[in-house]
Amino acid sequence: xxxxxxxxxxxxxxxxxxxxxxxxxxxxxxxxxxxxxxxxxxxxxxxxxxxxxxxxxxxxxxxxxxxxxxxxxxxxxxxxxxxxxxxxxxxxxxxxxxxxxxxxxxxxxxxxxxxxxxxxxxxxxxxxxxxxxxxxxxxxxxxxxxxxxxxxxxxxxxxxxxxxxxxxxxxxxxxxxxxxxxxxxxxxxxxxxxxxxxxxxxxxxxxxxxxxxxxxxxxxxxxxxxxxxxxxxxxxxxxxxxxx
Amino acid sequence: xxxxxxxxxxxxxxxxxxxxxxxxxxxxxxxxxxxxxxxxxxxxxxxxxxxxxxxxxxxxxxxxxxxxxxxxxxxxxxxxxxxxxxxxxxxxxxxxxxxxxxxxxxxxx
Numbered sequence: 001x002x003x004x005x006x007x008x009x010x011x012x013x014x015x016x017x018x019x020x021x022x023x024x025x026x027x028x029x030x031x032x033x034x035x036x037x038x039x040x041x042x043x044x045x046x047x048x049x050x051x052x053x054x055x056x057x058x059x060x061x062x063x064x065x066x067x068x069x070x071x072x073x074x075x076x077x078x079x080x081x082x083x084x085x086x087x088x089x090x091x092x093x094x095x096x097x098x099x100x101x102x103x104x105x106x107x108x109x110x111x112x113x114x115x116x117x118x119x120x121x122x123x124x125x126x127x128x129x130x131x132x133x134x135x136x137x138x139x140x141x142x143x144x145x146x147x148x149x150x151x152x153x154x155x156x157x158x159x160x161x162x163x164x165x166x167x168x169x170x171x172x173x174x175x176x177x178x179x180x181x182x183x184x185x186x187x188x189x190x191x192x193x194x195x196x197x198x199x200x201x202x203x204x205x206x207x208x209x210x211x212x213x214x215x216x217x218x219x220x221x222x223x224x225x226x227x228x229x230x231x232x233x234x235x236x237x238x239x240x241x242x243x244x
Numbered sequence: 245x246x247x248x249x250x251x252x253x254x255x256x257x258x259x260x261x262x263x264x265x266x267x268x269x270x271x272x273x274x275x276x277x278x279x280x281x282x283x284x285x286x287x288x289x290x291x292x293x294x295x296x297x298x299x300x301x302x303x304x305x306x307x308x309x310x311x312x313x314x315x316x317x318x319x320x321x322x323x324x325x326x327x328x329x330x331x332x333x334x335x336x337x338x339x340x341x342x343x344x345x346x347x348x349x350x351x352x353x
Contacts, residue, residue: 018294024314025273025290035289042291052298058308058316 001031009043017055159219162210169203170224177229181236189237196233200226247334248327258288258296263305263320263328270309270319273297300324 003026007019029035046052116122173196180192204223211220249256261280265271271279273293281287297318300306305324309317320328 014298018298020314021273021311021316022290022294025277025293028274029277029290035291038289038291040291042295045291045295046298051302052295055298055301058311 001033001036003031003036003039006036006039006043009040010046011053013054014046014052017057157215159210159213159215162206162213166203166206166210166224169199169206173199173203173226173229177233177236180233184236184238193233193237196230200230245334245338248330252296252299255292255296255299257286258292259300260328260331261286261288262293262296262300263324263331266306266318266320266324267328270317272312272315272317274315276318303327 004023007015007022010019026035176192176196176199185192204226207221207223211223214220247256249259252259261284262276264283265276265279268279273290277288277290277293297306301308301318303323305321305327306318307321309319311317
């Protein structure tokens, strides 16, 4: 059974370090289904655990080549040289890797934007070709800036949308209560009350969802107090207990 | 059993087998598998072997030597030897206690 392809499931850092030797082992090994499953779980393990995923690189070129049975002093010397080379390589890698990664991401984002522009994704956006409004450039914070750009483009983040919906729903409830107060129905008094209860419960649920999705605790709000509206509705319908 | 190797989780046993195998001198992956099968009867699969090797290397208990063609030998380090000794000591205490108690049972029965 040829199983080398399973090594493709391992993270790249692991493969750089171990793929050659494991391929060699697999060539000699009498591999079965158990071997395949073991490699599969090994790939998951390597992706989950940094200590397996990011092995120390071994130096590519041997300085001197003491054999395994070579004299102990030469072996130790080579080992310490290799270790210091590895440490140097690691600290150098530590300095450049995050930078390299963000460069890669920036390049990817840039090319995605270029592609989108080429395919016309940015045509017909509101505000195209017009000067940027000055208030957009004086945001309260970065997030405000991003939000105002999104809003300017006709997009609202979901939590902001929720906030608007909650206000609209509450206003609608208030309108219904006021109308009922002015024109109380002559029959079917339980129906409108149950309906109001459902509406208010939905608003409170939305408010709860809003609090869970806002990007910052500072934006969280107290749940709207809906008992007053419900009490007014009950009174208007004549179903309130205190009026019986 | 609390021991030096026990924070290796399911790799505790493979790690002990690897350290024991390297105690007789450096070996590459396949040689370790053969050696381990011979002295313990355990057939390690490559995925498990390399999961344990990577962890032992990270802890500095084994070290990779220069690859010979496509095979890379590993050797036991000083720290690895200490860890192996500590592990075997713990196991020996368990073996001694268990054997003593079994013998006592037999004497009574």
